[in-house]
Amino acid sequence: MGNEPEMALRVEALEAILVEKGYVEPDALDAIIATYERDVGPRNGAHVVARSWTDPAYRERLLADATAAIAELGYGGRQGEHMVAVENSADEHHVVVCTLCSCYPWPVLGLPPTWYKSPAYRSRVVIDPRGVLADFGVTLPDTTRITVHDSTAEVRYLVVPRRPAGTTGWSEERLAAIVSRDSMIGTGLVTV
Amino acid sequence: MGNEPEMALRVEALEAILVEKGYVEPDALDAIIATYERDVGPRNGAHVVARSWTDPAYRERLLADATAAIAELGYGGRQGEHMVAVENSADEHHVVVCTLCSCYPWPVLGLPPTWYKSPAYRSRVVIDPRGVLADFGVTLPDTTRITVHDSTAEVRYLVVPRRPAGTTGWSEERLAAIVSRDSMIGTGLVTV
Amino acid sequence: MNTVADLGGAMGFGPVLPEPEDEVFHAEWERRALALTLAAASPGRWTIDASRSARESLPPGEYLTSSYYAIWIKALERLLVHAGLVGSDELAAGRSLRPGTPARVLAAAEVPAVLATGSRADRPVDPPPRFAVGEQVRTRNTHPTGHTRLPRYARGKAGVVERVHGAHVLPDSNAHGAGERPEWLYTVRFTGVELWGGEADPGLSVEIEAFESYLAP
Amino acid sequence: MNTVADLGGAMGFGPVLPEPEDEVFHAEWERRALALTLAAASPGRWTIDASRSARESLPPGEYLTSSYYAIWIKALERLLVHAGLVGSDELAAGRSLRPGTPARVLAAAEVPAVLATGSRADRPVDPPPRFAVGEQVRTRNTHPTGHTRLPRYARGKAGVVERVHGAHVLPDSNAHGAGERPEWLYTVRFTGVELWGGEADPGLSVEIEAFESYLAP
Numbered sequence: 001m002g003n004e005p006e007m008a009l010r011v012e013a014l015e016a017i018l019v020e021k022g023y024v025e026p027d028a029l030d031a032i033i034a035t036y037e038r039d040v041g042p043r044n045g046a047h048v049v050a051r052s053w054t055d056p057a058y059r060e061r062l063l064a065d066a067t068a069a070i071a072e073l074g075y076g077g078r079q080g081e082h083m084v085a086v087e088n089s090a091d092e093h094h095v096v097v098c099t100l101c102s103c104y105p106w107p108v109l110g111l112p113p114t115w116y117k118s119p120a121y122r123s124r125v126v127i128d129p130r131g132v133l134a135d136f137g138v139t140l141p142d143t144t145r146i147t148v149h150d151s152t153a154e155v156r157y158l159v160v161p162r163r164p165a166g167t168t169g170w171s172e173e174r175l176a177a178i179v180s181r182d183s184m185i186g187t188g189l190v191t192v
Numbered sequence: 193m194g195n196e197p198e199m200a201l202r203v204e205a206l207e208a209i210l211v212e213k214g215y216v217e218p219d220a221l222d223a224i225i226a227t228y229e230r231d232v233g234p235r236n237g238a239h240v241v242a243r244s245w246t247d248p249a250y251r252e253r254l255l256a257d258a259t260a261a262i263a264e265l266g267y268g269g270r271q272g273e274h275m276v277a278v279e280n281s282a283d284e285h286h287v288v289v290c291t292l293c294s295c296y297p298w299p300v301l302g303l304p305p306t307w308y309k310s311p312a313y314r315s316r317v318v319i320d321p322r323g324v325l326a327d328f329g330v331t332l333p334d335t336t337r338i339t340v341h342d343s344t345a346e347v348r349y350l351v352v353p354r355r356p357a358g359t360t361g362w363s364e365e366r367l368a369a370i371v372s373r374d375s376m377i378g379t380g381l382v383t384v
Numbered sequence: 385m386n387t388v389a390d391l392g393g394a395m396g397f398g399p400v401l402p403e404p405e406d407e408v409f410h411a412e413w414e415r416r417a418l419a420l421t422l423a424a425a426s427p428g429r430w431t432i433d434a435s436r437s438a439r440e441s442l443p444p445g446e447y448l449t450s451s452y453y454a455i456w457i458k459a460l461e462r463l464l465v466h467a468g469l470v471g472s473d474e475l476a477a478g479r480s481l482r483p484g485t486p487a488r489v490l491a492a493a494e495v496p497a498v499l500a501t502g503s504r505a506d507r508p509v510d511p512p513p514r515f516a517v518g519e520q521v522r523t524r525n526t527h528p529t530g531h532t533r534l535p536r537y538a539r540g541k542a543g544v545v546e547r548v549h550g551a552h553v554l555p556d557s558n559a560h561g562a563g564e565r566p567e568w569l570y571t572v573r574f575t576g577v578e579l580w581g582g583e584a585d586p587g588l589s590v591e592i593e594a595f596e597s598y599l600a601p
Numbered sequence: 602m603n604t605v606a607d608l609g610g611a612m613g614f615g616p617v618l619p620e621p622e623d624e625v626f627h628a629e630w631e632r633r634a635l636a637l638t639l640a641a642a643s644p645g646r647w648t649i650d651a652s653r654s655a656r657e658s659l660p661p662g663e664y665l666t667s668s669y670y671a672i673w674i675k676a677l678e679r680l681l682v683h684a685g686l687v688g689s690d691e692l693a694a695g696r697s698l699r700p701g702t703p704a705r706v707l708a709a710a711e712v713p714a715v716l717a718t719g720s721r722a723d724r725p726v727d728p729p730p731r732f733a734v735g736e737q738v739r740t741r742n743t744h745p746t747g748h749t750r751l752p753r754y755a756r757g758k759a760g761v762v763e764r765v766h767g768a769h770v771l772p773d774s775n776a777h778g779a780g781e782r783p784e785w786l787y788t789v790r791f792t793g794v795e796l797w798g799g800e801a802d803p804g805l806s807v808e809i810e811a812f813e814s815y816l817a818p
Contacts, residue, residue, distance in 0.1 A: 007454050008413040013478035014461065015416055017470055018424055021484030027492035029419035035499055036418070042405055078502040082549065084571075099392035099535050101436055102452060107502075111418065113403045114410065117452040119661070120401070123394035126537065126590050127580055127744060135400040145587040150392065152533045153569055153593035154505035155549055181405045199671050200630040205695035206678065207633055209687055210641055213701030219709035221636035227716055228635070234622060269719040274766065276788075291609035291752050293653050294669060299719075303635065305620045306627065309669040311444070312618070315611035318754065318807050319527060319797055327617040337804040342609065344750045345786055345810035346722035347766055373622045386612045388605065388665070393744060393753075395603045396661055444613055445665030448605070525798035527610060536610075540757075540798070581742035581757070 041110035042181035044075045045158055048108055049184060050176035052085075053163045063087060066158060070108060080107030080156055086149065087160040088186075093144050094159045095133075095186030097125045098151040105156035109181060116185065126150060136187045159186045166192050233302030236267045237350055238371035240300055242364045244277075245355045255279060258350060262300060272299030272348055278341065279352040280378075285336050286351045287325075287378030289317045290343040297348035301373060308377065318342060328379045351378040358384050385529055388447050389440035392537040393580070417453040421460050422499075427487035429467035432503075433559035437531040438462050507566035509551040514596055515570060519545045521599045523572070531559035534598045538590070541578050546591055547571035554595055568596040602746055605664050606657035609754040610797070634670040638677050639716075644704035646684035649720075650776035654748040655679050724783035726768040731813055732787055736762045738816045740789070748776035751815045755807070758795050763808055764788035771812055785813040 018024040048070055052059040062069035066083035070076060083105060086094040098104065099122045104112035115121050125132045129146045133139065140146070149157045161183035167175060182188030210216040240262055244251040254261040258275035262268060275297060278286040290296065291314045296304035307313050317324045321338045325331065332338070341349045353375035359367060374380030409415050425435070438459035440447070447455060464470040474481045490498065515521055525540035526532070533555050551566040558564050576588030626632050642652070655676035657664070664672060681687040691698050707715065732738055742757035743749070750772050769786040793805030 004451060004454055007417075007451075007457065008411065009478075011413040011416050011420065011457055014457065014475070015420055016478075017474050017480045018420065018464075020480035021470065021482075023427060023469060023484055023487055023489060024420065024423045025489055025491055028423050028490045028495055029416065031492045031495035032419040032422050032499070033415045035495060036408070037415075040499070041408075076502065077500040078498075081502045081504045082506065082552075084547070099537075100390055100533060101439060107500075111408045113405075113408065114452065115400050115403055118397070118400065119391050119394070119448060120397040120399060123391040123397050124400070126392045127576075127584070129588060130585060132400055136402050142587065145589065146585070147573075147589045147591060150535065150538075150590060150592045152535060153549075153552060153555070153595070155569070155571070155593050182402070187400075187402070196668055196671055199634075199668075199674065200628065201695075203630040203633050203637065203674055206674065206692070207637055208695075209691050209697045210637065210681075212697035213687065213699075215644060215686060215701055215704055215706060216637065216640045217706055217708055220640050220707045220712055221633065223709045223712035224636040224639050224716070225632045227712060228625070229632075232716070233625075269717040270715075271719065273719045273721045274723065274769075276764070291754075292607055292750060293656060299717075303625045305622075305625065306669065307617050307620055310614070310617065311608050311611070311665060312614035312616060315608040315614050316617070318609045319793075319801070321805060322802060324617050328619050334804065337806065338802070339790075339806045339808060342752065342755075342807060342809045344752060345766075345769060345772070345812070347786070347788070347810050374619070379617075379619070386610055388611065388613065388661075393603055394605065394661070395744075395746065396605065396658060441613060444605075444611070445662055448662035448665060526800065527612075527797050529612065536753075580744050583743065 036106075036111050040107060042108070042184065043176070044073075044110075045105070045108035045181070045184045046176040046179035047073055047172075048075070048085075048158065049160050049179045050172045052160050053175055054172050062160070070158070075107045077107050079103070080105050082155045083108070083158060084155055085158045085160055086147070088162045090162075091143075091145060093140055093146050093186065094149060094157070095125055095129055095146060096149045096151065096157040096159060097122060099123070099126055100152060103151035103156065105158055108158050109184060113181070133187060136182060138187065138189055159184050161188070161190045164190050164192050228298075228303050232299060234300070234373035234376065235368070236265075236302075237297070237300035237373070237376045238368040239265055239364075240267070240277075240350065241352050241371045241376060242368035244279075244352050245367055246364050254352070262350070267299045269299050271295070272297050274347045275300070275350060276347055277350045277352055278339070280354045282354075283335075283337060285332055285338050285378065286341060286349070287317055287321050287338060288341045288343065288349040288351060289314060291315070291318055292344060295343035295348065297350055300350050301376060305373070325379060328374060330379065330381055351376050353380070353382045356382050356384050385437075385440065385531060386527055386536055387440040388444035390536050392535045414453040417457045421456045423490045424460060424464065426490035427467075427469065429469060430463050431558050433531060433553070433555040434561070435459060435463060436555070437559040440531070505552045506550040507553060507564060509566050509568070513548050513568040513570075515545045515548070515568075515599060515601075517545050517548060521545055521570075521572060521601060523594060523598055524600055526598070528556065530556060532556050534594060535592065537579055538574060538592050541574055543572040543574040543578065545570050546573040549593070552595070554597070556595075556597075570594050570596070570599065572599070602654075602657065602748060603744055603753055604657040605661035607753050609752045631670040634674045638673045640707045641677060641681065643707035644684075644686065646686060647680050648775050650748060650770070650772040651778070652676060652680060653772070654776040657748070722769045723767040724770060724781060726783050726785070730765050730785040730787075732762045732765070732785075732816060732818075734762050734765060736818075738762055738787075738789060738818060740811060740815055741817055743815070745773065747773060749773050751811060752809065754796055755791060755809050758791055760789040760791040760795065762787050763790040766810070769812070771814070773812075773814075787811050787813070787816065789816070
């Protein structure tokens with residue numbers, strides 16, 4: 001897959017065509033790229049998670065109406081218009097997928113990683129989630145149920161991972177720093 | 193698909209390796225090819241069908257135990273060890289497929305055509321047989337039910353097409369000449 | 385449409401290969417592919433559902449041997465040609481062969497606001513939802529030849545309504561220019577055993593979002 | 602295994618392209634591919650079920666972009682390497698790098714008799730068949746990670762036993778060297794509506810061959 005040498009030329013040609021025909025403004029392309037390389041990424045989600053860990057009232061609002069609670073922190077928009085937050089516990093672990101394409105909560109997690117869009121992940125996580133978690137080095141107790149959220153419409157999911165032991169008294173910023181992207185998809189755990 | 197230039201060299205190399213290592217005798221390869229280019233093909237099945245059209249007792253034996261009835265005419269063996277014959281009528285039309293691979297009744301029809309092994313045929317004939325028949329220029333009345341036989345084990349199917357009107361008194365040989373391969377798979381009709 | 389993109393439950397794709405968090409793009413062309421796909425939608429000649437339909441309708445073998453941004457670009461080319469914005473002769477030539485037609489173009493200054501606003505899929509509808517949270521439902525066993533968002537693995541299966549999301553644009557209609565036809569949207573929860581049989585992980589549940597017409601009582 | 606080779610009901614592959622009756626091979630290498638596949642099985646290091654398993658286990662994108670004789674050759678290479686008859690270094694080199702080991706080799710003189718005899722799949726078993734012609738059965742909803750011959754479209758579906766064929770070698774076991782474990786084999790008939798839902802062709806029936814362990818009463 002990585003070796004698609006022809007794609008560079010193909011995309012370059014398509015861009016040239018669209019710019020020449022006046023359908024695309026090159027500066028807008030740069031602005032889009034800058035947005036997702038600089039501003040919108042998993043640190044947004046980590047902020048949401050850390051706030052939820054430290055502010056019980058915020059946590060309740062997040063679980064009741066994630067779109068609104070996430071907007072409180074200044075995040076929202078494309079591919080995050082209809083958010084649901086699901087919280088991991090010792091009893092239930094949540095994992096998010098889009099088996100049909102690549103639906104993903106951009107405003108809180110940025111652009112999806114390649115593996116999230118791969119046939120390997122999309123095919124297997126709904127039938128063998130523990131096998132997929134093993135690929136990430138994650139093992140859950142058999143007593144932990146797993147709920148897989150297949151994003152088949154415009155609803156997008158943010159997993160609130162379990163707060164690790166040993167973080168009592170940590171600031172929101174310090175907590176946010178340990179919240180990994182994968183933990184907010186459900187393929188990782190947060191550890192200290 | 194047709195343009196697989198590397199396959200010629202790849203097969204040539206594999207043959208050389210197997211011959212050098214003594215696992216394959218080149219003359220045996222030629223003998224296999226000759227068998228299916230010269231001796232075993234759809235004329236065998238056409239013979240069976242024409243006999244069934246002209247000999248009511250044979251027809252009964254064919255529908256009761258196709259493997260034995262086909263053996264009566266000297267045909268049998270690889271990929272025809274367990275034959276079933278199904279007879280088309282105004283009420284019911286039979287079509288044969290192998291959705292999982294390329295199972296096909298070699299002793300009576302020879303090697304399968306490319307389309308029989310293609311994803312287009314294998315995927316669609318079990319859900320939209322009338323659409324597939326249209327690709328062959330065949331239209332059946334809505335009142336004709338269609339039974340699709342998906343060859344998922346070692347049982348192989350021979351379709352006995354309907355004998356066309358205007359063939360009364362024709363010899364077995366003359367009838368056999370109008371029985372097409374496709375009519376014995378169920379994607380064709382016999383016409384005069 | 386039962387496309388190869390409908391991957392749930394398929395096997396044989398090997399292990400999942402994790403990546404570090406900062407490795408979102410693997411080549412410069414992927415950045416441009418992302419940006420082009422977003423910007424080229426600005427003339428408004430297709431919907432997000434039409435673009436998903438275009439991606440999953442690539443030739444199946446090509447879909448499975450293309451990286452995801454390559455899928456996006458190949459689908460974008462088809463959408464542009466189908467919309468009459470770009471000629472297939474121009475794609476073949478690799479350059480513009482005639483002037484464009486007037487179209488709504490995304491300006492750089494608009495980008496932050498456009499991305500931060502997004503585009504909601506919920507719509508007001510008159511009829512109340514047919515199903516309530518906690519209710520048993522069964523997904524329909526449908527095999528439409530057009531776009532749908534009901535995965536094959538979840539068809540004809542019994543589940544429970546977990547959430548009601550309001551009425552949303554129906555992709556099955558909207559993908560083909562047949563209007564938004566909003567329908568109530570539900571999260572439906574299935575046990576792994578219902579979906580995958582008795583040997584499934586007993587602790588597994590899978591949820592999908594299902595439009596009302598995907599469901600029977 | 603839910604592989605991409607399990608094609609029933611998939612969409613997006615375009616029209617079927619009929620061919621004249623005498624057009625069985627399209628290149629000389631296809632003739633050799635056929636003959637090699639048959640002859641190389643002579644040492645008896647794999648079963649027909651193992652070879653089907655090897656074909657459907659090719660990488661999914663490769664399966665869908667290969668012609669059928671190419672699938673045969675790619676699978677044959679894997680079988681030969683797995684059996685220890687050919688080294689992957691030899692495949693890479695394109696020539697033999699060491700002598701072969703003694704093996705049963707098909708002689709040209711044997712070919713007509715071997716092909717005309719074939720190899721039956723039925724085996725005697727003690728227990729009587731569990732199901733009778735005309736009986737209602739339901740296929741199991743199974744998703745084994747190994748080879749199986751129960752297509753996905755026909756899992757968890759209600760049908761009627763149409764024929765009883767005797768006990769046959771079970772591919773699910775035999776493909777993986779776990780023995781023949783013969784089971785009663787049935788033809789099961791489904792309505793199109795049962796398989797594909799209410800919009801299916803009302804005159805459609807589909808029959809499959811199902812091993813006894815694929816069925817529940």
